[in-house]
């Protein structure tokens with residue numbers, strides 16, 4: 001077993017303080033910057049390098065989560081990427097802190113649960129202990145999911161690792177997409193349907209392994225693709 005020490009900072013690609021397109025209820029979504037996997041069809045290429053994004057301290061992130069909890073009634077956080085388990089030391093500490101505040105933790109990963117459970121990385125097993133819902137497996141663009149909400153491809157499995165959530169009808173609704181302007185870019189979270197992709201030609205057309213698109217397109221790109 002490879003032991004780890006807790007980390008107080010992490011490289012983040014994106015943060016959305018309140019979304020309903022990344023799991024049950026209102027959630028604070030965090031996209032990590034950096035992934036060691038290379039899933040064919042990954043469209044979050046900008047989140048693959050471990051450089052880039054923004055370096056953020058745990059205290060800063062927790063303060064933003066607490067504010068979103070207070071002001072926007074979020075019920076939990078969702079970890080996406082990039083690959084959250086490539087940042088497991090930081091994510092574990094974050095998960096511990098948010099669960100102490102009564103919030104839930106959902107994570108999307110390109111690894112399978114079996115791979116994580118047999119990992120020699122102590123950080124991966126420590127993070128798993130704090131995840132309430134895990135969506136696992138690589139995103140496969142040619143196997144799009146149309147029956148399960150929040151899920152990108154049919155191979156991905158949902159694991160309820162605590163009794164906080166269960167397999168309710170909520171998971172079998174139409175998928176959700178949110179589009180927001182952020183820092184001069186159009187940011188998409190959730191899984192756009194093929195109709196939406198055609199309407200907004202500049203939108204990313206697939207999601208990262210575990211998570212949803214989480215991609216950005218410039219306003220010009222999106223505008224150029226939009227039409228009657």
Ligand code: SF4
Pocket residue numbers: 035036037038039042043044047048081082083109110138139207208209210211
């Ligand atoms: S789809 Fe996700 S796990 Fe796969 S390479 Fe892209 S960011 Fe990494």
